[in-house]
Structures are given as C-alpha cells and as structure tokens.
Amino acid sequence: MDTLVAPALGTGEIQRRAWQIGTDVAAPAAPDVDEQARFPSETVEALREARLLAALVPRELGGLGASVSEVAGAVRALALHCASSALVLAMHSIEVASLARNGTTGPLQDLLAEVGERQLLLANANSEVGLGGDVSRSFCALVPKEGGYFLDKQTLAISYGEYADAIIANCRRSPEAAETDQVLVVCRPPTLLLEPTSTWDTMGLRGTCSKSFHLTADIDPKMIFPVPFSTIANHGAGQLRQLLLSATWVGLAEAAAAHAHAYVRKAARKEQDKVLPNAIRFSELVLRLQESRSLLDSCTAWYEAVKDDDEAIEDVALAVALRNLKVGASRLAVECATSALTICGIEGFRRDGIFPLDRVIRDAHGGLVMVSNDRQIQDNAAVLRAWKDI
Ligand SMILES: Cc1cc2nc3c(=O)[nH]c(=O)nc-3n(C[C@H](O)[C@H](O)[C@H](O)COP(=O)(O)OP(=O)(O)OC[C@H]3O[C@@H](n4cnc5c(N)ncnc54)[C@H](O)[C@@H]3O)c2cc1C
The missing domain is CATH 2.40.110.10 (Butyryl-CoA Dehydrogenase, subunit A, domain 2)
Incomplete structure (x- = not known):
C-alpha cells in the first residue's frame, strides 16, 4: 500500500506521525473495529501518545500548533487505514479549533490548555x-x-x-x-x-x-462560548468541518486506489509486455483520485489564506466551494471504491481476498449521508441562482 500514497519524505511531521499510527495500529485493528462496530480505542490512544489530539492547540498551551493543512494531511493518512479513526481525529480537531478561535474567555482557554496537557477527547x-x-x-x-x-x-x-x-x-x-x-x-x-x-x-x-x-x-x-453560535459557525468552524471531514473521503479514495494499484502492479509483473485493460481502468481511477486530492488541496489553500480575515472567511464563494468539496470528495470516494472493485475483480469482492474492498466501499457510502449531499447541493443552488458570475 506504500507505493501510491505513503507521505513523501517532504511531507510534514504531523502527517508522517498519523501515517505511522495508521500502518502500525489503525490498519491491524480496523477489521475488528468494523466487525464489532467498536470504538478504535487503540488508535485513539496512539494519537494521544503522539500528542496528535492537541495538534491544533497552540504551542504556548501545550499543543503542537499545527496548521489546518497539516491536520487535513493527518486525517487523510489515517483514513487510508481506518476511516472511522480518521473521522474521530477530524471531528475532535474541529472542536479544538473552535475552542482555540472562539473560546477566548479564561475558563475556555483553560479547557484548551487541558486538551494540550491531558489530550482530552472532544x-x-x-x-x-x-x-x-x-x-x-x-x-x-x-x-x-x-x-x-x-x-x-x-x-x-x-x-x-x-x-x-x-x-x-x-x-x-x-x-x-x-x-x-x-x-x-x-x-x-x-x-x-x-x-x-x-x-x-x-x-x-x-x-x-x-x-x-x-x-x-x-x-x-x-x-458558554462568548460569541453566538452563528458567528462561530460562519467564522471558521463550519468551513473547517467541511475541510476535515472531506479529508476522510479523500483518504478513502486513496485507500481504494492503493488496493487497485497493488493489483495492477502484480498483474503487470506477470505480463510485462502488455498494457492490460485493468491498467487502463486504473489510469482512469488515478484521474478521479487527482480530482479528489485537488479539490481538497485548493480548498485547504483558500481556507489557509483567509482564515484570519473575518470578512474573507465568510465569503459566500468559499462556502460554495467547500460544499462542492464535500459533495465531490464523497462522490469520488464511492466512484474510486467501485472502480477499484472492477479492477481487482473477485480478489476485491472476497472479504478474505488479497485486495478486499468491502470495508472501503461501505465506509465511502457514509460520506454521502454524513450531512446529506442533497442538503449541500440545495444550499449551493439557493446561492448560485442569484449569482451574476461564477
Ligand atoms: C457517520 C456519521 C457520524 C455522525 N456524527 C455526528 C456527530 O458526531 N454529531 C452530530 O451532531 N451529528 C453527527 N452525525 C449526523 C449528521 O451530522 C447529520 O445530521 C445526519 O447525517 C443527517 O443528515 P441530513 O439531515 O443532512 O440528512 P438526512 O436526515 O439523511 O436526510 C435524508 C434525505 O432528505 C433529504 N434532505 C434533507 N434535508 C434536505 C435539505 N435541506 N435539502 C435537500 N434535501 C434534503 C436528502 O435527500 C437526504 O438524503 C453523524 C452522521 C453520520 C452518518
């Protein structure tokens, strides 16, 4: 699984730590977590030990002071191994970011410091x-x-x-x-x-x-947070929710692609002179994967550029782009998963096969309903019908 998606050497420390936890802890536990529908406690414990639950806590409060793109990278890296674990990190980090940005009172800052010190889970x-x-x-x-x-x-x-x-x-x-x-x-x-x-x-x-x-x-x-919930949601929390949850759907597309890639490479070793139909399908899958990654990268860069600007963070165009990210990344995860199944055939269909895709396919469908895509599209439609330019 390392060839296509493992973080490159240039990738930041946060993403590398998450990848390591993914390979060493989350991946081996994932089948049992899925089978038993149980909390991935060993993975969350490993995240605690690596201090990743405090990734978004400022350094002066005991955290890692990471950027949102670093945390999105960590969520993505973890999702490739266990989407449920990735969602735990994503949802927790969204709450930490809310606290850091809007919990400006002494007691709420104390709570943030407690997250930094004791790695509380929110x-x-x-x-x-x-x-x-x-x-x-x-x-x-x-x-x-x-x-x-x-x-x-x-x-x-x-x-x-x-x-x-x-x-x-x-x-x-x-x-x-x-x-x-x-x-x-x-x-x-x-x-x-x-x-x-x-x-x-x-x-x-x-x-x-x-x-x-x-x-x-x-x-x-x-x-009680000192600002209204609508301000919190519009000034970063809502935007971050779309970004970090979508990082999970991108990681699932990567998981599907990794299975298909391994299959295609194995087949290519046997028939080195031919480009097999599966390889062509895989090339199409990689296009979908690139779309998924690009959606996340462009929205993350946009968010990072405006996150400290109260007006620009509320830009309706950003809200539209983030809803499209959510809809696009969740759909692409499903597309990549089913495409990988076509590529791997029976070895992907068998739950005990060499390239089992069962869990990836089922998890990917969760992205469609975890706040329904129809709701996102409806909200965008209400905005876009009044726009002069797109
Ligand atoms: C894995 C998972 C984890 C979750 N974790 C949490 C959590 O930690 N905390 C939390 O608070 N919630 C959580 N939720 C709930 C989630 O936030 C949504 O509330 C839930 O998925 C219902 O979404 P929904 O209301 O958009 O659609 P549904 O209730 O699924 O709506 C059903 C259908 O109605 C249609 N529909 C509904 N409303 C509209 C609309 N306005 N416009 C157009 N069509 C519409 C859509 O076609 C939609 O598919 C979780 C959900 C999932 C799946």
Missing part, C-alpha cells in the same frame, strides 16, 4: 432529532437553574459520545430565544449524562459509534 452534539443536519437551528435551550443552566437535548448522533471527555453542543440561548439564536456550550462529567436512544449498527463507518443520545447536563456559565 465530541460534538450538533444535530438534533427533528432538525437533522440543519445546525442553524435548535429546539433545545439553556434553562436557568441555580448556579447556571440545564440542557436537555435529543441528539440525532454523537460520534464516540460515550468515549469523549467533553461534548460541545449548540442550543438556544434561553427558552424564549428564537430557534436560530444559539450558543455553544461545553458539557462535562459528572453532570453530563448520555442515555442511548438508538444503536449504531450501520453499513459503514461503524467505529465512529455515532448513536443517538438523550443528553442532559448542568452547564457552568463559564463554559
């Missing part, structure tokens, strides 16, 4: 039953109680919720507030309680353990 409870992936609204609200607030949220899914040290949730500011008037709050034990309201027996991404939960927690007023 999860999110954004989607809500009845609202799905529409995070611009909430039904649940902060209810005042002595010493703070109480939150009661019927969540649609919280990935690795039962394994997280803290869960960051959006909710209405008060019971009287409009559905769009939201704040972001940190829920922590011992008052954080999660009662599962579903199982997680899915066709793919089984290691994310993204059950629905009835979440209740007492909320310390110091654990």
